[in-house]
Amino acid sequence: MRTKLDIAVLGAGVVGAATARHIADRGGRVAVIDATGPSAGASGASDGAVSVASKKPGTLARLATASLLYTRQLATGGVLSHAFLPRPAWYFATRDAEEQALDALVAKLRAIDGPVQAFADGGSALLSGVGPTVRRIVEIRGEGHMTGYSATAAYLDHPGIERRWPEKVRAIDPDISGVTLTLDSGRVRARRVVVALGLGTPRLFPELPVRPRAGQLFVTDRGPVGRLPGALTAASYLIAKTEDPTRLPEPPVVIDPLATGQYLIGSSREEHGDPSRVDFDTMLALIRRAAKVWPALSERRVIRAFAGVRAATADGLPIVGPLPDAPNVIIATGFEGDGICLSALIGREVAQMALGDAPDAALAADLAALTPARFAAEPGRHQWAG
Numbered sequence: 001m002r003t004k005l006d007i008a009v010l011g012a013g014v015v016g017a018a019t020a021r022h023i024a025d026r027g028g029r030v031a032v033i034d035a036t037g038p039s040a041g042a043s044g045a046s047d048g049a050v051s052v053a054s055k056k057p058g059t060l061a062r063l064a065t066a067s068l069l070y071t072r073q074l075a076t077g078g079v080l081s082h083a084f085l086p087r088p089a090w091y092f093a094t095r096d097a098e099e100q101a102l103d104a105l106v107a108k109l110r111a112i113d114g115p116v117q118a119f120a121d122g123g124s125a126l127l128s129g130v131g132p133t134v135r136r137i138v139e140i141r142g143e144g145h146m147t148g149y150s151a152t153a154a155y156l157d158h159p160g161i162e163r164r165w166p167e168k169v170r171a172i173d174p175d176i177s178g179v180t181l182t183l184d185s186g187r188v189r190a191r192r193v194v195v196a197l198g199l200g201t202p203r204l205f206p207e208l209p210v211r212p213r214a215g216q217l218f219v220t221d222r223g224p225v226g227r228l229p230g231a232l233t234a235a236s237y238l239i240a241k242t243e244d245p246t247r248l249p250e251p252p253v254v255i256d257p258l259a260t261g262q263y264l265i266g267s268s269r270e271e272h273g274d275p276s277r278v279d280f281d282t283m284l285a286l287i288r289r290a291a292k293v294w295p296a297l298s299e300r301r302v303i304r305a306f307a308g309v310r311a312a313t314a315d316g317l318p319i320v321g322p323l324p325d326a327p328n329v330i331i332a333t334g335f336e337g338d339g340i341c342l343s344a345l346i347g348r349e350v351a352q353m354a355l356g357d358a359p360d361a362a363l364a365a366d367l368a369a370l371t372p373a374r375f376a377a378e379p380g381r382h383q384w385a386g
């Protein structure tokens with residue numbers, strides 16, 4: 001075998017990049033391998049809400065809270081100082097079911113009692129500029145925004161990270177002393193491997209139930225910065241995170257103002273994995289609702305429409321941890337619509353695993369809930385290598 005790597009991180013999305021950065025920061029030897037290059041998957045075609053408000057109560061909300069706090073720390077003069085932007089968020093309702101979703105949101109944040117709080121709850125007067133269809137608004141403080149590609153680039157900007165792309169991983173064969181990787185250019189050996197391949201995971205590990213869920217987004221031209229000082233999100237977006245989004249009467253629109261003066265507007269949830277499928281009806285529905293609730297948008301032109309594909313799991317939780325029968329292979333995948341938000345914390349904790357250290361004790365139970373072992377049909381008898 002020509003090359004011997006110490007830790008190989010497979011996948012240069014935001015999760016793989018965050019993991020590699022934490023390994024390199026701790027003096028570890030790490031190589032990142034990607035079939036295309038940084039942010040070629042979901043991390044390059046997504047929104048970037050670092051949000052607790054949108055998470056299901058329980059494990060996800062607790063991990064998102066911890067990740068938000070850690071992201072803020074990394075943004076204070078650290079690696080994410082140019083990537084993470086703190087900003088308020090407004091959730092709005094235009095019909096009864098959305099008002100109920102706002103009630104649940106306020107109750108959830110009160111129960112969490114963490115760094116994200118419902119700061120104000122009232123009528124449309126709470127945010128000047130919203131359209132007349134908006135009945136109620138809840139203002140959230142404490143969250144922020146981070147585009148996936150800028151976070152990925154920031155994490156990878158470290159001289160200790162070896163970059164290997166374009167280089168497709170064809171097979172992963174663990175044994176007692178390490179892992180053999182079959183790449184396009186030949187076979188390499190690694191002591192330990194982190195699988196952060198997003199939707200590339202099930203091809204190599206068919207037992208892991210990761211499936212594609214697409215989402216369409218669009219971007220406007222530039223205008224005055226600051227007219228909308230934070231994200232404006234339909235309460236139906238909260239419903240779409242946990243219920244069948246195709247049954248919603250209105251699209252779960254999110255209007256995110258970018259630092260450039262553009263708006264990033266998304267996003268649908270569709271059960272397919274084709275990033276080239278951008279359909280006019282879905283776009284039109286998103287655009288119409290966005291312009292209704294934020295009428296200033298009608299002065300803007302759409303300059304780009306695109307689709308990204310989330311990696312969804314069977315039980316709605318990411319898959320993170322060593323394979324039960326092959327502990328030198330650590331999985332970090334299945335982040336659906338939450339990977340940007342969770343990347344800082346998951347990167348730090350997966351780096352700990354790759355370096356052979358214990359997880360943060362306060363997070364141990366929540367991290368244990370993400371173990372890939374929960375999908376092993378017959379523990380001890382499955383074939384993990386692809």
Ligand SMILES: Cc1cc2nc3c(=O)[nH]c(=O)nc-3n(C[C@H](O)[C@H](O)[C@H](O)COP(=O)(O)OP(=O)(O)OC[C@H]3O[C@@H](n4cnc5c(N)ncnc54)[C@H](O)[C@@H]3O)c2cc1C
Pocket residue numbers: 010011012013014015016017033034035036037038039040041042043044045046047048049050148167168169170196197198199200201214215216217266267268307308309310311332333334335336337338339340341342
């Ligand atoms: C429309 C949309 C909106 C979203 N909005 C948000 C949001 O507001 N907040 C949030 O937190 N998250 C959001 N997400 C989710 C977020 O984008 C993802 O969870 C996150 O980017 C996943 O990162 P990753 O590193 O796990 O995977 P990816 O970014 O998909 O990276 C996987 C990498 O693996 C590489 N790869 C795959 N197979 C192979 C192979 N065989 N060999 C070598 N390399 C391979 C790919 O090239 C890719 O670069 C959104 C996603 C979408 C699609």
